[in-house]
Structure formats: structure tokens, C-alpha cells
Amino acid sequence: MYLGAIEAGGTKFVCAVSNEQLEIVDQVCIPTTTPQETLRKVFSFFNQYELRSMGIGSFGPIDINIQSATYGFITSTPKPGWRNFDFLGTIKKHYQVPVAWTTDVNAAAYGEYKKGSARDDASCLYLTVGTGIGGGAVIDGKLLEAFGHPEMGHVLVRTHEEDTFQGSCPYHGNCLEGMASGPAIEGRTGRKAQSLKKEDSVWEMEAYYLAQALNNYTLILRPDKIILGGGVMNQIHLFPLIRTAFEELNNAYVPVPVLEQYIVAPGLGDHAGITGCLLLASTLEVEKES
Amino acid sequence: MYLGAIEAGGTKFVCAVSNEQLEIVDQVCIPTTTPQETLRKVFSFFNQYELRSMGIGSFGPIDINIQSATYGFITSTPKPGWRNFDFLGTIKKHYQVPVAWTTDVNAAAYGEYKKGSARDDASCLYLTVGTGIGGGAVIDGKLLEAFGHPEMGHVLVRTHEEDTFQGSCPYHGNCLEGMASGPAIEGRTGRKAQSLKKEDSVWEMEAYYLAQALNNYTLILRPDKIILGGGVMNQIHLFPLIRTAFEELNNAYVPVPVLEQYIVAPGLGDHAGITGCLLLASTLEVEKES
Ligand SMILES: Nc1ncnc2c1ncn2[C@@H]1O[C@H](COP(=O)(O)OP(=O)(O)O)[C@@H](O)[C@H]1O
Ligand SMILES: Nc1ncnc2c1ncn2[C@@H]1O[C@H](COP(=O)(O)OP(=O)(O)O)[C@@H](O)[C@H]1O
Ligand SMILES: [Zn+2]
Ligand SMILES: [Zn+2]
Numbered sequence: 001m002y003l004g005a006i007e008a009g010g011t012k013f014v015c016a017v018s019n020e021q022l023e024i025v026d027q028v029c030i031p032t033t034t035p036q037e038t039l040r041k042v043f044s045f046f047n048q049y050e051l052r053s054m055g056i057g058s059f060g061p062i063d064i065n066i067q068s069a070t071y072g073f074i075t076s077t078p079k080p081g082w083r084n085f086d087f088l089g090t091i092k093k094h095y096q097v098p099v100a101w102t103t104d105v106n107a108a109a110y111g112e113y114k115k116g117s118a119r120d121d122a123s124c125l126y127l128t129v130g131t132g133i134g135g136g137a138v139i140d141g142k143l144l145e146a147f148g149h150p151e152m153g154h155v156l157v158r159t160h161e162e163d164t165f166q167g168s169c170p171y172h173g174n175c176l177e178g179m180a181s182g183p184a185i186e187g188r189t190g191r192k193a194q195s196l197k198k199e200d201s202v203w204e205m206e207a208y209y210l211a212q213a214l215n216n217y218t219l220i221l222r223p224d225k226i227i228l229g230g231g232v233m234n235q236i237h238l239f240p241l242i243r244t245a246f247e248e249l250n251n252a253y254v255p256v257p258v259l260e261q262y263i264v265a266p267g268l269g270d271h272a273g274i275t276g277c278l279l280l281a282s283t284l285e286v287e288k289e290s
Numbered sequence: 291m292y293l294g295a296i297e298a299g300g301t302k303f304v305c306a307v308s309n310e311q312l313e314i315v316d317q318v319c320i321p322t323t324t325p326q327e328t329l330r331k332v333f334s335f336f337n338q339y340e341l342r343s344m345g346i347g348s349f350g351p352i353d354i355n356i357q358s359a360t361y362g363f364i365t366s367t368p369k370p371g372w373r374n375f376d377f378l379g380t381i382k383k384h385y386q387v388p389v390a391w392t393t394d395v396n397a398a399a400y401g402e403y404k405k406g407s408a409r410d411d412a413s414c415l416y417l418t419v420g421t422g423i424g425g426g427a428v429i430d431g432k433l434l435e436a437f438g439h440p441e442m443g444h445v446l447v448r449t450h451e452e453d454t455f456q457g458s459c460p461y462h463g464n465c466l467e468g469m470a471s472g473p474a475i476e477g478r479t480g481r482k483a484q485s486l487k488k489e490d491s492v493w494e495m496e497a498y499y500l501a502q503a504l505n506n507y508t509l510i511l512r513p514d515k516i517i518l519g520g521g522v523m524n525q526i527h528l529f530p531l532i533r534t535a536f537e538e539l540n541n542a543y544v545p546v547p548v549l550e551q552y553i554v555a556p557g558l559g560d561h562a563g564i565t566g567c568l569l570l571a572s573t574l575e576v577e578k579e580s
Contacts, residue, residue, distance in 0.1 A: 144511070146512060151544050156505060172539075216445045217510060
């Protein structure tokens with residue numbers, strides 16, 4: 001029997017199948033078009049295997065409230081065709097197995113917690129800085145979820161005094177995502193983030209915005225580790241800039257681990273999400289058997 | 291046998307003893323002077339009773355990390371005599387009973403969760419707005435703690451455009467506590483918060499700062515309820531102002547409960563903390579017996 005995992009992104013779906021030792025035996029990458037077309041390909045991939053359980057980490061917002069009539073749905077996404085799509089229900093109609101259902105960033109946080117940079121920590125927070133900004137946290141082995149899942153990418157930040165960019169978030173303008181996502185960098189500079197020089201002054205602004213958010217996450221959650229992933233964080237020179245800005249904002253107020261071990265890159269690289277989905281699927285197995 | 295509770299504040303210690311039904315049978319209020327003098331009075335109160343367990347909710351910052359050499363200490367407080375005081379150790383030397391050890395605001399959050407405004411909710415956040423600003427959260431029955439306890443009162447806020455006050459936080463200047471605590475209101479207006487008219491423009495600023503923090507707490511934790519206590523919140527006309535400012539900031543982005551039921555006053559009034567301490571003490575009993 002196999003474990004199935006879907007890392008469902010706005011651009012592509014990564015689907016993987018692993019054995020019970022969590023070794024991936026097959027994997028496919030499917031472009032995210034319409035739900036019908038995308039899911040047809042998802043099914044033809046997984047139909048090849050006898051699955052014990054599955055884990056889904058989906059782009060959102062999604063409904064994770066079991067009591068809700070729209071539990072398992074992707075909710076208010078602007079992505080054409082996906083708004084109010086019953087993702088979990090559609091999967092469950094095809095496969096009569098237990099399915100773990102959470103956000104893509106929660107799955108990545110779980111992967112990093114179990115097998116990545118936070119594998120020796122009691123808690124961690126994972127933040128992706130890409131087309132959007134989103135975060136998830138694991139505390140004592142449990143994903144942080146309550147009335148809904150976190151939307152950490154939209155916290156308020158103070159505008160940098162030399163920044164004239166108005167912000168790109170359709171809901172809040174100059175929230176963190178509006179000021180520090182890949183598209184925000186592009187909106188501010190007129191150039192793709194990956195084409196900018198290390199010396200560009202935009203990186204110091206970027207670090208200032210991210211450090212503000214990390215400062216708030218620290219004060220509210222006190223995680224043992226903060227892991228920064230996503231396309232923008234390929235600019236690894238950002239890490240020391242963020243640590244320095246964080247240190248200034250915290251001003252030695254809250255004790256945190258040594259910064260080089262506190263604010264870090266994902267140990268699993270781009271595989272945090274899919275690994276987390278498999279791990280979540282394996283947890284279901286254990287629960288079922290106990 | 292009795293349960294003991296200490297709500298240890300910077301101004302006064304409230305000590306209570308209850309029966310196993312959590313009905314308070316005796317209570318005393320002791321001014322916070324030196325640790326020696328204060329604790330002497332604490333002991334002479336509790337020495338009258340045979341205790342099964344105790345719960346302490348202390349002003350902070352405190353060390354809650356069981357692995358730490360200073361576990362149970364009050365750590366970096368500016369309060370004379372209390373810095374690096376081994377509070378829990380001193381109590382445990384006198385009473386050989388299990389002792390729950392957490393912050394005053396965590397205890398209040400726990401009290402409100404079990405018996406107060408959030409008694410029907412799966413999670414809640416409690417924020418006190420007084421001499422300082424501090425918060426605690428309970429999610430699925432568990433206090434939110436990781437590398438340390440939250441310090442939610444010091445999150446960053448954007449300065450209101452008509453506000454010229456520089457902020458009163460010794461660490462951060464214009465963080466939430468620096469801009470919205472009782473002393474911040476006094477610093478800005480030159481008058482005690484309780485003497486200001488309802489019509490004063492300072493309340494709209496106050497609501498703006500608190501709403502920013504509530505917006506961030508919501509995005510990061512997604513609590514089912516936010517409970518606002520502390521001296522400043524005696525100004526009950528603040529509640530509708532805060533809800534309005536929150537609604538504007540959220541801009542319908544994250545779904546939250548109906549605001550009148552989401553941002554509320556403590557159901558236990560001033561007794562949230564001491565009730566939470568008793569409840570935490572009773573939890574220990576149950577664990578010990580199981
Ligand atoms: N090497 C890079 N340096 C800086 N920015 C990058 C880099 N690679 C991708 N990005 C930016 O990251 C964003 C894409 O984020 P990514 O995490 O790859 O995917 P997504 O968030 O869409 O899942 C784009 O805005 C892109 O400009
Ligand atoms: N009715 C009131 N209206 C406004 N502010 C008040 C009121 N009562 C107390 N305060 C303010 O609250 C602060 C004291 O907070 P409180 O929660 O009572 O105690 P503490 O935080 O010291 O434990 C003081 O700054 C005081 O000015
Ligand atoms: Zn936003
Ligand atoms: Zn501060």
C-alpha cells in the first residue's frame with residue numbers, strides 16, 4: 001500500500017506516491033488549469049496505485065472547519081474556476097481513504113518540523129515569500145489552526161521611510177504581502193526580483209518588511225525556529241539582512257535562539273511541502289491503526 | 291484538601307484558596323513590595339490550609355522552559371528586587387504539591403476559556419490593557435507557549451497620522467504598549483486615562499492601535515474569540531470603536547465571527563486571573579490522579 005500526496009499550488013500541482021517508509025516512488029507535476037482538467041490528471045496519476053491514505057496541502061484560502069458546510073473547499077480565491085471548489089470532497093469521492101487536508105504552507109511547516117530545519121525543535125514557523133506570502137506553524141507536533149488557518153502574509157507593516165511604493169495587496173495595499181512579495185518587488189523596481197543585483201537598495205527594504213513580520217510572529221508565537229522559503233528567498237544574501245533588521249527591532253527584548261539558528265532556510269529546499277503532505281498522510285495511518 | 295491560587299501582579303498579589311468544586315473559601319490581597327516580605331505574607335495565608343495543588347499566574351517576563359536553569363524565575367523585570375527571583379522554587383520549597391506556573395495573562399486567558407466569555411469556544415485570546423499590555427491564548431484547551439510565553443503587547447503598530455506622541459516603551463518606544471497602555475494615554479494627554487471624557491479624540495487613536503494588534507493576532511492565530519480586559523478597557527465605549535477600526539483594517543479579508551461576539555469584555559471581570567490559576571491547579575490534580 002502507498003501514501004499519496006498533493007501539493008496544490010496556484011501554478012502547478014505536485015503529486016507524489018511513496019511507500020510506507022515515505023520514500024517517493026513516483027511523482028508528477030501538473031499545471032493548474034481548470035479544476036476539471038487538473039483533477040482528471042491527478043486521478044489518472046493516483047489510479048495507478050493502491051493508496052492507504054493521502055495528504056493535501058492546498059493553496060487557499062481553504063475551509064478547514066469540519067463543522068462547516070463548505071469544509072474541504074477552496075474558498076475566496078481569485079483564481080478562475082477554483083472559487084468554492086469542493087477539492088477535498090472531489091478527492092474523497094474517488095478514493096475511500098483517510099485524507100489530511102490543510103494549506104500548502106502548513107504542509108511545508110509540517111515537513112520542515114519533522115524532517116527539515118526544525119527536526120530537532122519543539123516548534124517552528126514556516127513562511128513562503130513568493131508570488132504571495134503565507135505562513136504556517138507547528139507547536140508541539142500540532143499544526144496551528146483555530147477558527148481557520150493562519151493568513152500570516154497579510155500582517156501590517158510600517159512603510160520604510162524611503163519607499164514610495166503603494167503596495168500590491170488587493171485587500172490591504174501595503175500589508176506585508178503588498179510590500180514584500182515577488183510581485184511587490186517587481187512593482188516597486190519595474191524588474192523581476194530574480195534579475196536585481198545583490199547591491200540593489202530594494203533588498204534592505206525587503207529585509208525591513210520581513211523582519212517586522214518576524215518580530216510580530218516572535219512576540220505572538222515564540223517559535224523555536226523560523227524558516228523562510230519561496231522564490232524570493234533564493235536571494236540568500238537576504239538572510240543576514242533580515243537577521244540584522246530583526247535584532248534591531250527586537251532590541252534584546254524577547255529572548256530568541258542564536259539568530260543564525262533561528263531565522264533559517266528550509267532544510268528540505270523545495271520539497272518541504274510534498275514531504276509534509278506525505279508525513280500528514282502517514283500520521284493518519286497511525287491514528288487509524290491505533 | 292484545597293486548591294491554592296496566586297495571581298502575582300506588579301502592584302498586588304491576590305491569593306485564594308478554593309474547595310475541590312473551585313468555590314473560593316478564602317482570599318487575601320497583599321501589596322507587592324520585596325519578594326521576602328510579600329512571600330512571607332503569602333505563606334502565612336496558605337499555611338492555614340492543606341493544599342492539593344497550586345496555580346501561579348505571575349507578572350513577567352518569566353522563565354517557563356522546564357529545561358532551563360532558571361525555570362520558575364521572574365527574569366528581566368525592572369521591578370526592584372524581583373529580577374531573577376526564583377518564584378516557583380521558593381513556593382515549592384514550602385509546599386510539596388504540584389504547582390502550575392504561567393503568566394498572569396495566560397492564567398486569565400485560561401479562566402476566560404473555561405468559565406468566562408470563551409467557555410463555549412475552541413480557542414481564545416486574552417489581552418490586558420493596563421499599566422502594560424500583555425496577552426495569552428488558549429487553543430484546544432492548551433496555553434500557547436513554545437520557546438517562551440507570548441509578549442503580545444509589544445507588537446509593532448503604525449503611528450496614527452494625528453499622533454505626535456513618541457511612545458513610552460523603554461524597549462521599542464512606539465510599539466503597541468508604548469502607544470496604547472494606560473501610561474501612554476497619560477503621556478500623550480497629560481491626564482490619567484480614567485479622567486478623560488468619552489468624547490476625547492484620544493480614544494479613536496487608542497482604538498486604532500488596539501485594532502491593528504487585533505488584526506495581526508487574528509491573521510496569525512485565528513482565535514475564536516478575543517477578550518479585552520485591564521484598567522483601560524473600563525472605557526466600554528472603546529469596544530465599538532475597536533470593532534469599527536478592526537473591520538476597516540481586515541477589509542473582509544479573513545472570515546471572523548460576528549464582531550460583537552468576537553471582540554468582547556471578560557465574562558469573569560477582574561476574576562479571570564485568579565479563576566484561571568485555580569483551574570490550572572485543578573488540572574494538575576486530574577493529571578496526577580489519572
Ligand atoms: N531567484 C530569485 N530571486 C528573487 N526572486 C525570485 C527568484 N525566483 C523566483 N522569484 C520570485 O518569486 C516569485 C515566485 O515565487 P515562487 O515561490 O517561486 O512561486 P509561487 O509563490 O508562485 O508558488 C516571483 O515573484 C519571482 O519573481
Ligand atoms: N476607568 C478607567 N478608564 C481608563 N483607564 C483606566 C481606568 N482605570 C484604570 N485605568 C488605567 O489602567 C492602568 C492600570 O491598569 P490595571 O489593569 O488597572 O492595572 P495593572 O495593569 O497595573 O495590573 C492605569 O494606567 C490607569 O490609568
Ligand atoms: Zn494583504
Ligand atoms: Zn515594547
